[in-house]
Every structure is written in structure tokens, then in C-alpha cells.
Amino acid sequence: MAEIVLSHIKKVYPNETKKKGLFGKKKVKERKTNLQVTEEGVLAVQDFNLTVHDQEFVVFVGPSGCGKSTTLRMIAGLEEITSGDLTIDGVRMNDVAPKDRDIAMVFQSYALYPNMSVYENMAFTLKLKKVPKDEIDRKVRAAAETLGITQYLDRKPKALSGGQRQRVAIGRAIVRDPKVFLMDEPLSNLDAKLRNQMRAELIKLRHEINGTFIYVTHDQTEAMTLGDRIVIMKDGVVQQIGTPQEVFNHPANIFVAGFIGMPQMNFFDATLARFDNEFHAETAHFDIPLSPSVCRRLDETIDPASRVEVTVGVRPEQIQLCSADDLGALTGRIEVTELMGSTVHVHVSTPDASFVLVLPAGDLESEGGTLATGDEVHFKFEPEAVHIFDRETGVALS
């Protein structure tokens, strides 16, 4: 059992002062950051609230510097919690030493002991805990079997590939049989192919071992494929918490909408105009009627009388080619086509904005031949695909 509750967790890194220069003059060390800086210091994490359920796999995702590692390290006990409460299974952990939290952590850098064999690396913490030899042996061999590294048990880490080393690091965590696994970008040092393979193995692994997982990554694909729920962070502030489907289909704001999904969601500025119960998104050149369900939600979120300046978002997969006289049809010119195999990414410029469309590769075949750079195309958005955001605050209105 392990339920982890973070309640109003905050982290301030105090302003660093360093002795510098000939006269021992103190100079504040500056860090490049978008984070809020107060008199106390840098606000690396603000008001973080989350309940991670027993056996759940939660992913923290966000751009570099947004506070993912800091939050994870506070859970591990490697970083002091400035304020707020951390509990594991109802017990307050703020002041409990890392070794007493029943947590195992896996780092990006593997952190293996270079002069120990794989076996010794995996057995090390159990030996320290004076676990009987035969029990250690059983656990190490079982973990090695699960991870497919049995044949490397006698090797030193330097004789292993990056992927194998990371398996050892994960194995070292598994043998301890902890309540909680914390992983900080464990796959970031691997090449793309190996990363995909290890990602699939992690999905398998989590179903084989009982534990609660918190996994940190900057990679939205990893977050989407691994997480039961994902926590999207920016500048030390949680932007949205939800299942991969929820955050993909109903992003809470422009940041989440742009961060989740590849290629990125298309955005353009428009004005919302209302005709009775219908809303249209208007630009200088286009008038896009919005679907009844989008209109219903807008009706609840915005002031009926006003014309509202919005940002419209549409995912590249939710745009189709159409004919010029279709309702809501946009017209643009093809700038670039990128064949990705079964799909093609088509970059289209219109007078108001640029769009990326993801189309089945066959869609570019027209009666006159294959559509190519410079050709004019007409396209429209799937009715439910249109996201409307307040242009000023970025908050989703639809």
C-alpha cells in the first residue's frame, strides 16, 4: 500500500550569495528562469496539490526548469519542503529521513558503482540492511530475470550498454521492494529506438511489480504512454492533472494544449461573434461556425453581450480537405509537405495564420495529380475539434 498526498507543497530555493571578487564583495548568483522570485528566493514549486493512489503510475511532465525534479526530490526526502504537507499512507513525511520513507529512486544518470559487478550493484542496499544471503540471491536473480539481464550479472557496468545499465539501476530499485518508485527522466540518456523499447518494458514492468510510481519526464510522448494520470507543470505551477485522454481532449489552457500532442496544436487569433445561440470564430478572412456542443459550453463561460478576443486551437489530425463551398471552409496554399509513411504533414499558409494538417498519405492525390507546394487547398475543422481559449489568460472557454 502506498498512497501519497501532496498538500500545498511549496519550494523556495533561498537566494544564493557567493563570495566573489577581490574585496570579498557578496554577489547574488543569478539563474536564468521564468520562475517567480520573491524576497525569500526562487519559487521553484508553488501550491502543489495531488493525491497519488495506491499502485497508480503518475507522470510529472513539463519543460526543463518547471520544478519536476524538485517536487520528486521533496517526495524522496532529498530536498527540504519549504511549506505544505507530504504524507505517505497517512503518515506525515516532511521530517522523515529518506532511508525511512520506503522509497526507491532511479535517476537519469544510472548512478551505478563502477567497480562492483551488476550482481553486487543490485545486492548492495540489501547487504547493508543485513538481509540473509540466500534471500538477496533470490531477489537479485528474480529482478534480473524480469529485466532480462541475467547473463550480465557478473559484468561491470562499463561493459554494458546504456540501456542495460539503466535496467540494472531499475533492478536495484526493484530488489528493495519499496512502496514507492520515483523515477527522474530514467530514459533521457538513451537513443530514440532504445527509449521506445524501454518505455514499452516499463509499461510491462509496472504491471508485474506492486508499487506506486511517480515518473518525471520532459517528453510528452512518454507522459502520454506511461501515465495513468499526468501532471503538467510550468514555471513551478501545476497547469492540469488528468488522464492522458482528458488532457489531450480537454486541455485546461493554451499551454497544455500546445505542450501535449505531436505535431503541435494549430493556434490562431479570432473574435467570437454571437448570432442568437450560435457562435462563430471570425478572422479577417474566415468565418467559422462552431458546433452546437462547443456553443453550449461557450454560452456557460462567456459574457453574452461581449465580443471576445480569443485564440482558436485545432489539432493537425482534426482537419480535413474539403471543397471550396463547404460550410466553414478555409483556403490556403501548400508550403511544405512531409511524407511520414502512412500520413503526410502538410504545412498550409492562409492570409490569417499557418496550419499543419496531418492527412492520410493518399489524400494528396487529386484528379489533377498530386497536390504539391504552391497549390491551393481548401480545408475545414472537424466540428468537435475546435478549442477556444481566452486570448489574455489562456484559459479554455470551450
Ligand SMILES: Nc1ncnc2c1ncn2[C@@H]1O[C@H](COP(=O)(O)OP(=O)(O)O)[C@@H](O)[C@H]1O
Ligand atoms: N539547488 C538549487 N538552488 C537554486 N535553484 C535551484 C536549485 N535546484 C533547482 N533550482 C531551480 O529550480 C527550478 C526547478 O528546477 P528543477 O526542479 O530541477 O526543474 P525540472 O526538473 O523540471 O527541469 C529551476 O529554475 C532551477 O534553476
Ligand SMILES: [Mg+2]
Ligand atoms: Mg529535472
